[in-house]
Amino acid sequence: MKIGIIGLGRMGGNIARRLMRAGHEAVVFDREQKAIDALVADGAIAASGIEDMKGKLDSPAIFWSMLPAGDITEQTVTAIAEVCGEGDIVIDGGNSFYKDDVRRAKALAEKGIRYIDVGTSGGVWGLERGYCMMIGGDKDAVDHVDPMFAALAPGLGTIPRTPGRPEGDDARAEQGYIHAGPAGAGHFVKMVHNGIEYGLMQAYAEGFDILKGKSSDKLVEEERFDLNLTDIAEVWRRGSVISSWLLDLSASALAKDMQLEAFSGNVADSGEGQWTIDAAMEEKVPANVLTAALFARYRSRVDHTFGDKLLSAMRYGFGGHVEIPQ
Amino acid sequence: MKIGIIGLGRMGGNIARRLMRAGHEAVVFDREQKAIDALVADGAIAASGIEDMKGKLDSPAIFWSMLPAGDITEQTVTAIAEVCGEGDIVIDGGNSFYKDDVRRAKALAEKGIRYIDVGTSGGVWGLERGYCMMIGGDKDAVDHVDPMFAALAPGLGTIPRTPGRPEGDDARAEQGYIHAGPAGAGHFVKMVHNGIEYGLMQAYAEGFDILKGKSSDKLVEEERFDLNLTDIAEVWRRGSVISSWLLDLSASALAKDMQLEAFSGNVADSGEGQWTIDAAMEEKVPANVLTAALFARYRSRVDHTFGDKLLSAMRYGFGGHVEIPQ
Amino acid sequence: MKIGIIGLGRMGGNIARRLMRAGHEAVVFDREQKAIDALVADGAIAASGIEDMKGKLDSPAIFWSMLPAGDITEQTVTAIAEVCGEGDIVIDGGNSFYKDDVRRAKALAEKGIRYIDVGTSGGVWGLERGYCMMIGGDKDAVDHVDPMFAALAPGLGTIPRTPGRPEGDDARAEQGYIHAGPAGAGHFVKMVHNGIEYGLMQAYAEGFDILKGKSSDKLVEEERFDLNLTDIAEVWRRGSVISSWLLDLSASALAKDMQLEAFSGNVADSGEGQWTIDAAMEEKVPANVLTAALFARYRSRVDHTFGDKLLSAMRYGFGGHVEIPQ
C-alpha cells in the first residue's frame, strides 16, 4: 500500500521505515527538511506539504499523522481533511485524547472521510520489535488498511501463545494489533495502557527505593544490608513472578551504573496518565495505584510543595516545632 | 496531691505548672538545672534525682515521666521502678509505643508497682487550655490519681455538650480525659489521634496547594485566579463544614505571611504516624489517607528519591526520553 | 433588599428564611407548590415562574438560583437571562462547576447581565449558624448585593479572632464571607473546600476504623482493647489537636449508637471531590490524600471490583491460590 506519513520524529520515521521494509510505499512530510531527507535516503517519496502528499497518494488516500498530542495534531488533521474527499482515510497515530477522536471522526464522517485512531506502544524499539497497536474506527476502514497494520505489528515472533486462548478468537491480537472498537477506542485502550505503565514503573521504583534505603548508611550497621541492585534486577528477570520488559530496562540501566547518576529524577508525564484518572473518575472506579504513580511524578518535579510549608506552619502552631530554612 | 515529675521540657514543665495552679504539689527533676530552677521559681520542690524525689513524695509515691519516647523513657521508667515498691504509681506521659506500655506494666506489676500510660494532646497550648488526656492502666490506680487528671484536663469550658450524649456516660470524657482501658490503651488511642492528625493536616495542605497552584503564573492568565489564601482560611473558620483547630492555626500562620516563607517544608514525623499504620496493617484495615499523609512527610525531606531516577532511566530505556541533571 | 429565589430545597428555603429574618424580602419559586406555600407562610412572596418573579422584583433585579449542579441549573440560569436586562444580577448559589461559571458570566455579560457564583457551606445548620460563603463575580455586582451576603453570613459570633490577623484585611472574611475573585472563583474555592472536607472525613473514618479493629474479637485477647469510641470522640473534642466540627458531628452520631447501625456505608460523592482532583491534575499538584478519600467513597459503593477478581485470577495463575466464591 501507499501511505502518507506526516511527522517524522522518533516514532513516525521508524514507522515509515518498517512499512517500507515490508514492501509498502511511504510518502513523507515533516517541518524539518532533514527528517524528510533521511527518509528519502531510506527509500521514501518526499512531499512538500499535505496537498502535495495528497497528489502522490492513491485513491482512497491514506494519511498517517504521527505528531505529539495537542494543537499540532488538531491542525494537521484539519489540514488533511481539507484536501480529502469521500472514502479517504485519516489515521492519527499520536497520543490524542480519545474524546478528540470521537469528535473528529464525527466531523470528518460528514464529508465521507474515514478516521482511524491508533495507539502505538513500543517506543524506540518498535522498528526492530514491531509496534503493538490499539486501533479505533469503522470496520471497513480498518480492514482496508489491515496490510499496513500487519506489517507494523510484531507478529507472533517467539512469544508463546496464551494457554487457554480459544482458536476462534481474533488472530490479530496474537500478531500484536487489535481493532478495539469505534473511533476513540484505540486511543482509550492506549491511554489505559499508559496509566498501567505508570503504575508498574512506580511499583518497581518504590521497591528499588526500599532496597536502596536498606543499603543506606543512615541505618545503623546491624540493620543494614549492602545490596547489589544490579544483580537483584538481573535475577528477578529470570523465573520470578515480577519479570517484565520494564524490569529488563531497569536491569540494563542499573548494569550501566548502579547509582543511576546520569538521571535527574525530574520525571515527566504525558497527558495519558492524567486522562486515565479522569476516565476512572467518570466511571467512579477507584484507581489508587495509578493515581499515586502519577502524583509521584508531579512530586518529583518540585522542591517543596506549598503544602509542605503549611504542615511546618501548623506544627509550629500547635507544638512549637521549628522547621525553618537553614 | 504530690506528684514527682521527671522531664521539664515544653510539656513536662507546663504540666507541673498547671498542677500547681490547681493546688497540687510538684516535685521536679530534669537533667538541665535551669529547667528545675524555673519550676522552683514557680513554686515546685526540686529533686536532685529519682531517689531524692522518691524521698520527697508521699506514699504511695506518684511519678510522672514526661520524656520523648525511646531509650530515655525506658531508662527512666526502669530507674523509677528500682526505687518504688508495692502500691507506688509510675505514669508515662510521653509518646511511648503502646506495646512498650503493655510490657512495662506487666514487669512492674510483679513488684506491685502500678503503671499508667497517658497520651497527652494540646501541645504548647495546654497550660492555658488544659490537656486532652487518654489514659491506660488499672482502674484503682487511675482512680487514685484522678484529682490530678481533673486538674490537668480542660474541663467543660465553653465547648458545647454533644447533642444526643446520654446522661449516664462517663463524665470524664466531657472534662477532657478518659480512662481508655488497661495499660497501653491510653497511648494506643493517642497514637491513632496522631495518625488522624497527620491525615487532617495533609488534607488542608493539599487543598491549599491546589488554591496556590490556581494562583500560579505557570497557568495561562485566563485560567488563573489570584486567590487570597489568608482570607480563604479565615472564612472557612466561620460556619464552614471544615472548621477546626488546625484550620485556626493555618489561618493564623497565613495571616502573618501568606507565602509562609519562614517555613522550610522539611516536615518531621514522630513515631506515632508510623505505629498507626503498623496497627492498621496488623488489623488488616485499609488506611490510605493516613498512610499517604505519612509518606508526604517522608517525601518532603528528600530532594529526589532513587526511585525517581529509576523512572527516568526506564523512560530513557523505552522512549529515549532524556531526563538528565542540568 | 428584594431577592428572587428559585429552588426551595433544604438550602434554598432556609436561605430565604434567613434573609427575611434580617429584614430582606424574598420572592420565591419552586417546582413544588408545597415548598412555595411553606415559604409564603414564613412571609415570602410567591412567584408562579421566572417571568412572574421578574415582575415582582426591583430594578436591578436580583435572582438567586439554588439548585443542584448540572442541567437544571444551566436551564434555570438560561431562563433567568432571558427575562433579564442591563444591570440585573443572576446569582448561582448551587454547586456548579467553576468553568461553567466562567462561561456563563461571559455569555451574560454580553447582555449587560451580571453573574455571581456563590459557594455555600454550612449545610442544614446554616439557618441558625449562618452560611459560610465564597463569592465570585465583578466587584460592583458583589458590592451591590453585599447587604444580602452580610445577612446570610454567620457574623463574628463567638469564634475568636485569628491571632496575627492584620487590621487592614478584608473584614468580610471575619464575618464569614469573601469575594474570592472574578466569576468562577467562588465555586472554585468552594470546590477545594469540599475536596478538603472529603480528606478530613476519611482521616477520621480511618482512625475510627483502626480503633474499632483494635476492639475486634478477630484479634487474640491479649492484643485487644475494648475501646469506647463514643468517649474517645468526645474527649478529642476537648483540647486535642484534632478537634473540629466534623468531629463534633462524629461524636454526636457515636453517642446515639456506637455501632452506627443506621448507616449503610454506601457513601455518595458530589461532583466537587472529582473536580478538585481534576484541578490538581491541571496544576500538576500531587493530592494523594484528597484522591484516596474520593476513591474510598467509590469503593464503598461496590461489592467487589473487577480488578479484585483479576488479582484472584493472577494469584491462581502463579501460585495455585484458590479464591473462589463460596
Place this chain on the structure above:
Amino acid sequence: MKIGIIGLGRMGGNIARRLMRAGHEAVVFDREQKAIDALVADGAIAASGIEDMKGKLDSPAIFWSMLPAGDITEQTVTAIAEVCGEGDIVIDGGNSFYKDDVRRAKALAEKGIRYIDVGTSGGVWGLERGYCMMIGGDKDAVDHVDPMFAALAPGLGTIPRTPGRPEGDDARAEQGYIHAGPAGAGHFVKMVHNGIEYGLMQAYAEGFDILKGKSSDKLVEEERFDLNLTDIAEVWRRGSVISSWLLDLSASALAKDMQLEAFSGNVADSGEGQWTIDAAMEEKVPANVLTAALFARYRSRVDHTFGDKLLSAMRYGFGGHVEIPQ
C-alpha cells in the same frame, strides 16, 4: 549432593523433584504420609522424622525447611538445630520474616551451625521453569550448597542477556540466583519482590477495571466502548511497554472467561506485603503504590468498613444526606 527436605507441599515437593532430576539425592519428610509416598515414588528417600533424616544425610548435613512462615517454621528450625552440630547447614526456603533469619542465624552460629535463608519465586511453575532464588547467609555455607542452587535455578534459558551488563559481574544472577548478603538478606530481597508484585498486580487490576467500567451499561451509550478485555490483554503481551509474566497470566485467565466469574475477588495477602511497608517506614521511604496495593487487598475482603458508616453518619450530620441500609 544429598539434601533433607522438610515440608512437601506445592513448593517443597517440586523442589525435591527438580533436585533429583539434576542428579541430587533428596531425603524427605512431611506430616502427611501421602506427600512422602508421592516423593518416594519419584525417587526420594523417606525419613520418619528429623532425627531419622539426620541419620540418612551426609556430613555436613544439609536441611531445607520449606514450610509456611510463622510458628511451624520456627519449631522446625529449632528441631533441626537440636540434631545438628558444627558445620551442618540449615536452609529456610519459606517466606520467613528476615529479622527472624538474623536472629536464628545468630543463635545457630553459637553451635557452629550454618543458617541460610532462601527467598524463592516461581510459584507452581518452578518445577519446569526453575526457581528464581535470593539467598542470604555466610559465604562458605552458600558456596558449599551452590550445586544445589544451580540445579534449582532456571539457568540462562532463552531469556536474552541484559545489554550493558559487564562481563565481570556475578554470573549466578544470570542463572537465576544470587547471594544477596548475610543471613536475612535473601528473605529481605524476596520480601521487596513480593511488595513490588502486589504493586504490579494492582496496576493491572485498576487498568482492567477502567476498561471494564468503560464497557459498563451504567454509562450512556455514546460514552461507552464495548471492549474485548481478552484481546486487549493479548495484544499488550506483544511489543507493548507493559508486557510481563503477570500480564501473560492475566491474558490466560481472561481467555478462559472474560468475566472471571470463577474468582471471588476476596484477595489474600501474605505477610510479605505488610513487611515491605514496615521496611519502607523504618527507612522513611515513601511507598504509596505498594501500600495502596496492599490496602486494596484488605478492602477486597470486607463488605463495608466501619469508617464507611462513619462517613455516612457525618454526611447525615451536616447535610441531612440519608445513606441507610435498604
